[in-house]
Amino acid sequence: MKFWSNITKSLTPYVPGEQLNETDIVKLNTNENPFPPSPKVLESIQDAIGSQLKKYPDPESTKLKDAIGDFYKIESENVFVGNGSDEVLAHVFMAFFKDKKLYFPNITYSFYPVYCGLYEIDYQPISLNYKFQMETEDYLGLDGNIIFPNPNAPTGIEVELSTIEEILIKNPDNLVVVDEAYVDFGGKSAVELIGKYKNLLIVQTFSKSRSLAGMRVGFAIGDTELIEGLVRVKDSFNSYPLDRLAQAAGEAAIKDREYFEYTCSEIIKNREWTVAELEKRGIEVLPSTANFIFAKVENAENIYAELKSRKVLVRYFKKPLINSYLRISIGTKEEMEKLIKNIDQIMGV
Ligand SMILES: Cc1ncc(COP(=O)(O)O)c(C=O)c1O
Incomplete structure (x- = not known):
């Protein structure tokens, strides 16, 4: 010590x-x-295990980002990938949250306050109501950035897309990060709002709905300026966060709809x-x-x-x-x- x-x-x-x-x-x-994971993922990992392992992987994870772009019908320049969404979140906290207060629900993913500790970010939890729901008014016109999972963890409760849109509109100078780790099990993704709101960043993972927790693949979707900010942080930390096997696995997983x-x-x-x-x-x-x-x-x-x-x-x-x-x-x-x-x-x- x-x-x-x-x-x-x-x-x-x-x-x-x-x-x-x-x-x-x-x-x-x-x-x-x-x-x-999909049998196609296993095939693709087999193919990636070969003489190429002696070489560094693609630092940009280009094929994986293209495949995510195809899945969501967005440009790959709006996609950032990282070593699990925890790493993507860490870069988000570092890239965007350091200069003002951060708000998140008082019951939420318990990594958020940990990143605040690591990056010395001032944060304020907002109480959920007695049904463990976010009260929309509590998130309008804030003086800081906002992050919440949708659906929330560990409650599983979903926030309507219309509520997210209202929060985005009423916080034009704040970044709103929606952590969609669990959205594929019946929730509605906010990806359709990308392009409409420059203050929206979505974070997702391959760990849950694509059975790749052991591979560590996560991503973010947002305006190109946000993606550039994340790349700056990534390249100041680890320029090869996804190894060859993870890139191959992620690409095959998202292609197997x-x-x-x-x-x-x-x-x-x-x-x-x-x-x-x-x-x-x-x-x-x-x-x-x-x-x-x-x-x-x-x-x-x-x-x-x-x-x-x-x-x-x-x-x-x-x-x-x-x-x-x-x-x-x-x-x-x-x-x-x-x-x-x-x-x-x-x-x-
Ligand atoms: C809300 C939420 N976000 C992000 C993560 C991180 O997932 P991963 O780092 O495996 O992508 C988790 C993991 O359980 C989670 O519950």
Whole structure:
């Protein structure tokens, strides 16, 4: 610690969900996709493993950006890619948020305050209402930049696109960043607003809806000036953030629309089934358009521990306002059946 700088001493790092090395566990704690990546991704990684690995990858990830552009019918100059959306977010905080206050909901992705600590950004959480929703008026005419996930994490609650548009219009001098990590599971992306609002930046990931959490691929979509700002930060930090395999995997994943649509729709079905089963048992579940649900249970911490001892891992946040909830990622039908069976056994149904 003798050699730590003052900023290092002051950090409160993010604590990722547990990654247990057991294969027989029902892992519903970090919102991964229960399906493997598209078979085309695996083929494309095989092709990329060859003599080319001795060479540096394309620093611009050109083919991957083109493929993202094709998917969303936007120009690739409006796309930025990074090593997971966490890295993209880190660059966003560094590139745009340092000079004024940053606003985000008081219950949200817990990495946001961590980046504020790292980059010494002044931030102010805005309370959600009693239904865990953002109150639109709280976000209009602010004196600082804004970031929120849509749908929110860990609640799964979605904000309407019309609300996002109102926030953009009423904050012309503030950047509004929408973190769409979970948008593909029934939410509506704000990508259609790109081009209309220069103060909008969207961040997405391949970790959830494209089953590539292990590859670390994330991206941002926005006005070219914003993308240029991100590239400046990236090239001052790591000019090759995506290795050859990640670029190949990402490109193949976004090109396989059919597989993406199929796996997302299966997860949505499993989510609706799980919600119905929990509700039958009197358990309240917040409305979710994500690949996870937030369920209110008595003695949440005990239930979390009981489930863990039965090899079903969910996420419990020992934090004010949300400590009576469990966040449960949506897995395969079989995994969700195991969850319900174990809940029944624990609750003595
Ligand atoms: C809201 C939100 N944004 C971003 C991320 C980061 O995802 P990744 O770094 O895997 O792209 C997560 C991860 O769980 C998340 O919940």
